[in-house]
Amino acid sequence: MRADAARNHQRIVSAAADAFEQIGPEATLEQIAERAGVSVMTLYRRFGNRDQLIQAVFDHLLATEIEPVTLARTDDPWQDLVDALTAATDVLARRQAIHALALSFQALAGETAQRFLPALHDLLIRAIDAKAVRPELQVRDLVAVIAMTMATAHPSDRDGADRRRYLALLADGLRPSATTLPPPSSHEMPGPPVRGQ
Numbered sequence: 001m002r003a004d005a006a007r008n009h010q011r012i013v014s015a016a017a018d019a020f021e022q023i024g025p026e027a028t029l030e031q032i033a034e035r036a037g038v039s040v041m042t043l044y045r046r047f048g049n050r051d052q053l054i055q056a057v058f059d060h061l062l063a064t065e066i067e068p069v070t071l072a073r074t075d076d077p078w079q080d081l082v083d084a085l086t087a088a089t090d091v092l093a094r095r096q097a098i099h100a101l102a103l104s105f106q107a108l109a110g111e112t113a114q115r116f117l118p119a120l121h122d123l124l125i126r127a128i129d130a131k132a133v134r135p136e137l138q139v140r141d142l143v144a145v146i147a148m149t150m151a152t153a154h155p156s157d158r159d160g161a162d163r164r165r166y167l168a169l170l171a172d173g174l175r176p177s178a179t180t181l182p183p184p185s186s187h188e189m190p191g192p193p194v195r196g197q
Contacts, residue, residue, distance in 0.1 A: 011036040020097040065091045070119035078132035081123045093153045133174045145170045
């Protein structure tokens with residue numbers, strides 16, 4: 001990608017993310033092009049349609065705001081895992097309109113999520129190996145923790161107190177226990193299988 005094309009791409013994606021948050025998921029491509037300082041034709045050349053632009057916004061959000069935390073490694077596998085779950089829920093809570101779009105465009109969101117899952121898988125394996133979490137956990141359990149935590153997010157909780165409380169409660173359920181979790185359904189959910197399962 002040429003330098004000017006890369007700059008246009010980045011300007012459009014950033015403008016789209018801002019437009020979705022400030023105007024709402026109904027922001028038009030014309031409004032996004034105006035915010036980016038490009039013509040609508042330039043926007044259509046870079047992104048063939050609205051779905052492709054939404055995909056690019058999801059990818060950008062993952063690459064710039066979530067992946068850096070999931071790739072960080074310390075000598076505490078438990079804290080690394082909790083930090084990744086916290087980062088994911090914090091970003092989704094800050095980006096409510098983009099989160100709403102993710103729920104509306106499950107196929108697109110699913111493609112983007114596939115990039116996030118290997119990092120979660122690695123964090124989970126490290127935590128299992130350190131005996132910091134239940135050995136029967138799967139990546140789908142972590143995805144469910146994020147989804148359940150997001151169900152407690154609401155606009156009137158500006159400081160995220162409820163989100164933090166319920167993420168802590170759910171994370172506590174990941175800890176080793178004398179009882180084994182019941183097996184999951186056969187319904188396919190995202191995520192690579194955990195070693196030995």
